[in-house]
Amino acid sequence: MANLKYSRQRAAIKEYLCHTTEHPTADTVYLHIREAFPNISLGTVYRNLNLLADTGEAIKISTPDGGDRFDGRTDPHYHVICRDCKRVYDLELDEQHIQSINDLAGQHFDGTVDSHTILFYGTCKNCLKKNCLDKNPKMR
16 A cells, blocks of 8 residues: 555554454445444445455455455465355465465466465354254254
């Protein structure tokens, strides 16, 4: 954001993203930012989230349900979406594994590969537990 005019609203949005692990939607960010900026519009939140993603200060995660999620953590890492509750989780893999995927892809591409994105799908432990309880009520 060095070439951009400073914006208190954008700074507050970035701050919020950097202090949550929830991977919020624009609507969720809007609800939180509105507490400090009651007159902020949803459009302003969308524009600033997209600007942060475009400048590399946030990550936009496009989900299959059509709702984009945002992450203030910009170091290389993956995400897992729970098929049941739709939450997005960080997946911790060390840099060596991430680089090995770039290297493998580069071996099969006539050019250079320097980055990639991968989105995993599964069921989180809370939903697994809930599903187990739903199927076996005696475990409650």
